[in-house]
Amino acid sequence: MSLIDISGNLLFVAFIAYLVATLLFGGSIKQSNATGKNTDKWGKLAIIVTIIGFLSQLGYFITRWIYTGHAPVSNMFEFTTAFGMFIVGAFILIYFIYRLTALGLIALPVALLIIAYAAMFPTEVSPLVPSLQSHWLTIHVITAALGQSILAISAVAGLIYLLKVVDLKKPSKQRFWLEAVMFFLVVVIGFVIATSIFSGMGYESNYTYVDKEGTERQITYNMPPLFGMNEYKAVEEHGMSPLVEMPALINAKKLTTVVWSLLVGSILYLLIRLITRRRISAMFQPFVQRVNLHLVDEIGYRSVLIGFPVFTLGALIFAMIWAQQAWSRFWGWDPKEVWALITWLFYAAFLHLRLSKGWEGEKSAWLALIGFGIILFNLIAVNLIIAGLHSYAAS
């Protein structure tokens, strides 16, 4: 077995471990509700399994690093996987400060979704273009991802807070948006399912199209084309033809992926609602009934306090040093840079609102969720939609 296979297997082991640990965390809370005892036993087991998973994923990271010769954070799959790993790491850190089991019940599924999402991207090892061949790739990306992961824990705490305080019996804006967050998580599962099914079938259709600058190009769809590229012509088509042709500005292939994910996600969501006859928020609510709101609020705040300096260092300061070396200017208003700045400004506003306006508790929890939304936007949308220097594998 070669090093890269070992690496892949370790990642798989980590994934399974996180899954098991999630169930154990759930069990630990259920147990404590029922009897008030055994919490320690289940909780301890859960955190041990989490740590095993984390070490296994660390093994994946290190073996892949040795195999490729550079830190495995250079493409969408590698970076997103590492982001998931750091979220688990940040969770373990915060867990040992506050010992709150409910945190694991949310943090681990979020990490699982992120890793599953990552696995939908090409996992092959690809070489580095000259601008990425720098130690700063390692330093900048790892520090930035670490900062983002710690900040993510504040969103986890925020979600727990909201699950407890939002009244799910009466219709309200809060109830709607909380369920919208849950729906978004289900759509991510929808993306994973749709991608896995079509790639399992080996689906492929080829088209030529004309891009926005008027050049003719080729494109391969890995999902049945719902939308066609600008002036598309089929080269080799399977199953179906595109239903609608899109203008050159819109990447119809990506739109197809988004719509398939939404479709599958919505069906899945409806099935869940039909079977359980409850909102997903309501399914989670019993697990967080016993948490101390003050403590959860403090965990959310503390994660921002711990994560903000790390994020500043990695995503802004190290980024500037590297940019100065690779591109001769420390700041170039590249979309990814701008969104890192936006993330930073947002959390700065978060801290000021909390300090002087007393935005604590529920308001703070919503802000933490929005902050995580910005981080995800920067990871997903800016990389895939707004192309720039950071969009991976550009020549």
Add this chain to the structure above:
Amino acid sequence: MENIICACGHSNPYGTKLCEKCGRPLTEEGKETKVVDMRYDGMAIRSKTYNKTFIDKIWNFFSSVKVGITLIIITLVAASIGTILPQEMYVNAPEANKAEYYEKVYGWFGKFYNSLGLSDLYSTVWFQVLVGMLAISIIVASLDRGIPLHKSLKNQRVKRHESFMKRQRIIAEGQVQNPDATLDKVEQKMTQLKYKVRRDGSALLAERGRFARYGPYINHVGLIIFLAGVMLRLVPGFHVDETIWIREGETRAIPGMDGYFIKNNEFTLETHDNKPQGEQLAQGVNVMAKNYQTDVTLYKQPEGALPGDLDNLEKVKDYSIRVNHPLKENGFALYQMNYRLNELKQMNFNLVSKANEEEALGQIEIDLTNPKKEYDLGNGSSVEILVYTPDFSGFENGEPQTKTSIPNNPAFLFRMKTPETPKGEVSFVEIMKPPLEPLGENKYRMKFAGAETRDSSNFTIRKDSTVPILFVGGIIFMIGVVIGSYWNHRRLWLQVEPDGRVLMAAHVNKNMFSMKKDLDAVTSFAELPQYEDQLEKPEDAEKSEKRGIKKKEGDSTL
């Protein structure tokens, strides 16, 4: 404005909320609340005290945290608008055609975006004014609050009035057996927990991590230094940004770097020999670059040399400029930015008779950047270049035209003289095309006999004297933000009366969780009465009150 005389006799400046000496609340509001607002330790804040003159109003505007947060949010939203379409600097179109490009590629929205100036948003005056206002807000708000806070922390008294103690978030009240022993034990435990303990009669103040209160002010100083550095870049002389194209074998003066010359020895482009896959395949990138490298020699003119005197250059060093590895010299840095492969350097032609093309009368070698007027072949034959167009683009009024000065498509008008044709024959030669003979059919022709090519490299030359300032600003900011985030200011006040009545209060600017651990430790060690968190209500009470109560001000303090 009159001073406020506290019941303890201390005279406080107008606007003070908590007496500087004993801590008694001085405002009506303060007297009514259960937990007093501990921000800035109740000192008089200029912006909250004066609002008469124009200057007061400006000061108050910028010192307001609400205004500061609003400015942050506006900047954030503005910055995000700039990422909707690519900014001008990333658009692949000549400077003059950018507006057209936006309309052509993005339609009406692109035109609209461009006409609003959003395609160059970050250089607009309004965006820079926004950042400037943010900077003013940071300065004013820091001075407004930082100075009073510093004074207050410096002049803390140990003994505080009961009304101050009882309005803290954490309070405890009760009886102890032995007052002196209790004070000693608390001192011992708190010292062990790394608190600084001061005693004044029956009162005790234990304090830890006071410097954490300065974190926000330190990081604001760092930010201001950073922003000042950025602004200095606009001053001429602080910032050099030039660009140069240089061909292999050439030596050229470096723009912006007086007295320095650079020679391009060789340019190398290496590619990965991988099979395209994944993203690379998806984006249609066939070959992936591995290395862009130019081997150069840097020269310097000796002191006092005439400008343009290339004969007495002193070699400074050899270096291989690569991406991520700029050449650094004397505060300047040269970056590998672009390249052109296989630019024509020299073309060779044989002068042949059309009757016998195998036997040449001689060969001429034309240096395309510096062609000679006439080439003498020795045997009575010669070739004259009448016209040379490096980048031939067609004829206009019978004259050959050139698009650029780069030899992409060289063309020549030759006059060939041989002993047989002493007056000379004229021929127009373009690569890969049969020669044109404008003055009638010739006996001789110029036969292409090979070419030499070379690569050309593009460097950016940068000098940024503001970088050290930015660096210092960045470091100070990081220090401040780390101090402010990873440490907290914890205080514990304790008063034990001779009759055994004990009163305790505690305050922490953030992270109450850790403070409570300390409190638990000292409570059990010194057998103090159990403390109460006045903000933490029993679960049931909280639920019923949740929607009703007015949101409290932040108990976290700057």
